[in-house]
Amino acid sequence: MTAPVIVCSTGTEAPEEAEATLTLGRKVAAASGTDVRWLLLGAAPDGYADVARRHGVAAVDIAGGDGIDEGDADVLVAAVARYWERSPGQVLVFAQTFSTRDIAPRVAARIGAAVVTNAVDVDAGGDAGLEVSAAAFGGDTRVLYAVTPGVACVVTLQPNAIEPTAADGTAPEPAVEKLDLDLSGVVRGVRVVEAARSDGPRLEDADVIVAGGRGLKSAENYQLVVELAALLGGMAGASRPIVDDGWIDSAHQVGLTGKITRPALYVAAGISGATQHVVGCTAAKTLVAINTDADASIFRHARYGIVGDCLEILPELIRSARDRGVRR
Ligand SMILES: Cc1cc2nc3c(=O)[nH]c(=O)nc-3n(C[C@H](O)[C@H](O)[C@H](O)COP(=O)(O)OP(=O)(O)OC[C@H]3O[C@@H](n4cnc5c(N)ncnc54)[C@H](O)[C@@H]3O)c2cc1C
Structure with a gap:
């Protein structure tokens, strides 16, 4: 089977944004005949198992700990890179947030993948392999990127680019694994000191x-x-x-x-x-x-x-x- 699609949530995205990435991941996985794995970094959100089932996720991997829970960029980059070493995928999808804008290109460099930010859609399965549409030049232009077959790609999905939709039918309970990633030796160049979050309606x-x-x-x-x-x-x-x-x-x-x-x-x-x-x-x-x-x-x-x-x-x-x- 083709390598899975990996959707990564860092806790900086809203629940609907996480669901949009799972919707996109499912579409790409279905077109390329593979599964979706959901990597949750930091505290797993309430109801994550139901969300995973709704989106037909095959496996949920959860990694937390010092630096990951705080959302420190250097630790997150190292965590995703370590995870990728043990379970590589063909596509790694993040919701585009203030945090993933920083970490996605760094992760791509670490794992030797291509990267497309500001993505609005991904198509897979055609002769050309993976195609990623993204907003460019201040949002007034759409660019279509063809990813070279065999090259993995990191994608950050723009907020509200696609509507979150559940999978058809009932999916089996996903396998859930709590990971203990070895992050010793990671140099934390910057740390999150404060992250203001507004609680009201968005x-x-x-x-x-x-x-x-x-x-x-x-x-x-x-x-x-x-x-x-x-x-x-x-x-x-x-x-x-x-x-x-x-x-x-x-x-x-x-x-x-x-x-x-x-x-x-x-x-x-x-x-x-x-x-x-x-x-x-x-x-x-x-x-x-x-x-x-x-x-x-x-x-x-x-x-x-x-x-x-x-x-x-x-x-x-x-x-x-x-x-x-x-x-x-
Ligand atoms: C890198 C970059 C990022 C940017 N990001 C954003 C962004 O996220 N969001 C954003 O909004 N802008 C952004 N801008 C700025 C953007 O380019 C525009 O300058 C801005 O959107 C214009 O705001 P405005 O329409 O309120 O003002 P103006 O361009 O000054 O337009 C005012 C309008 O009001 C009309 N008007 C005047 N009087 C009345 C009246 N009494 N009744 C009805 N209409 C009237 C005028 O005819 C005019 O069309 C960005 C610019 C850059 C360079």
Whole structure:
């Protein structure tokens, strides 16, 4: 049998991101007639065995201990490399997080594999072998990489690139093994001293997002966005300049250097539609744009466009949502 697909979770990804990597791993494994093994680094998340079964994972390998639990990059790189020595795979999939952005290329170098970051999909099974699609050049370009047959590949999957879906049918209970990897001699060049984590709802998971940009003119007017988002049962998003100007904190930033979202409804008020913003919202099912400039690029991505002043239109939408008692 072809070497397995290995999906690695480091604990820095959200549960749905881990499930998206398992969905992708399953697709690649099915196309190449192999299994998925799930490597969990650090404390195994609650319910991992159910998740593994839902995704038809053949085996779960768990490794923890000093440095792994804290997410120290040097230790994680060494741990994955040691694991690969004992059970090599054909593909190693990570969810793309602040941590795996650092470790994936280093792991690839250690194990002699190719690496593709910002991946949005992987196809296997054709004559060309493995093909990885990835976002490039600020997200406005898709690049298709062909991996040379016989060369292993490390892939980091962009958030929200694919929908997590369970496997068909019922899979047997996966084999679970707690590993004791020999990490003696690993030099810890950097250590995680503090990793702030926000506990509230995540913009990436919101079904409705009302986002504002520089067209709102002032920090006070951002309240219009917050109010409409709350009335629609959604969350408030923002373009980068207004985050940079301190109107709202960076947890709300949408785009290349912010959050990649996939809501049912995305309302962009006073946002020009720069590529670096749009990459974070084009997966929305319905995008509504409000802009005074009829030529603004955001309209190229919008299902509904309103050419007008968002400082007049947002209060109207708020009034109308209140009058109708709209709440999703
Ligand atoms: C490496 C890099 C990474 C980046 N990452 C991100 C990112 O993650 N997210 C992000 O958003 N940006 C990002 N940017 C910045 C990006 O290129 C744009 O500069 C930014 O998205 C523009 O924000 P904006 O649309 O709010 O402002 P502007 O470009 O100034 O657009 C304001 C818009 O509001 C309209 N407007 C003005 N008045 C009104 C009104 N009264 N009513 C309605 N419309 C009005 C204008 O016509 C205009 O279209 C990045 C840039 C770089 C170089």
